[in-house]
Amino acid sequence: MTIDSTARIAEGAQLGADVEVGPWCIVGPKVRLGDRCRLDSMVKVTGDTEIGQECHLHHGAVVGSAPQDLKWEGAEAPVRVGERTVFREYCTVNSPTDTGELTAIGSDCLIMAYAHVAHNCLLGDHVILANSVNLAGHVEIGDYAIIGGVTPVHQFVKIGCHSIIGGGSRVPVDVAPYIKAAGSPLRVFGLNSVGLQRRGFSVEAQAALKNVYKIFFRSSDVKEDALQRMRSELPDLPEVRTFIEFVESSERGLAR
8 A cells, every 4th residue: 555645544544455545635534445546646535435446536536525416415425436447637526415315436437537427426337428528416327328528418317328429519318328419409320330349239239229220210100109119020139128218217308
């Protein structure tokens, strides 16, 4: 373990094996850092925050700070981060608004410089937030989703797994899994075919998702009819079920 002499580690903080804490970092009393975590300089980790092993927090990152929510009355609720996630310069992650709630970021994520993850957000594994992405409260993002830089995401929005959103967009509605979207107003621009290929989706799954896209986004069917066509015409694959379940659970409406 390496702790710079200028760092401030509160009594009660738990640091795993081979943790590195650089100059002027602050670690709060309820923080737990996993093995081989690295805090570069001027990093602040506070609140009831647990960070998995081998995470890297770059200069000025702040994780576990109080929510920017007028309903917050001082409750301390958990922030949980998986393994091998990277937080770049000056990104921020807020704790939940009330007890019994959670802010969570999965494993192998990349949170780039100046990105903001607000209270009660839930991010899956392998999520990428590019520079200056701003998530409002209660946003949910599925595994392997990518959000381009300088993109605000409205509170309570859900972004499906393996989707990609272009930089400089505005996201006021849900984004279905496996697709590309961009712009303001937000529009859908096809299946995320490159991402599916890179992640080893089967030929059968990719073909089924192409048909999912045609039925839902290219036909004149209303939502309920499109979903029924998928169930009756397409193979019963996990990817198809994931898309259908996401659409059925959407409360803010979908980018179309």
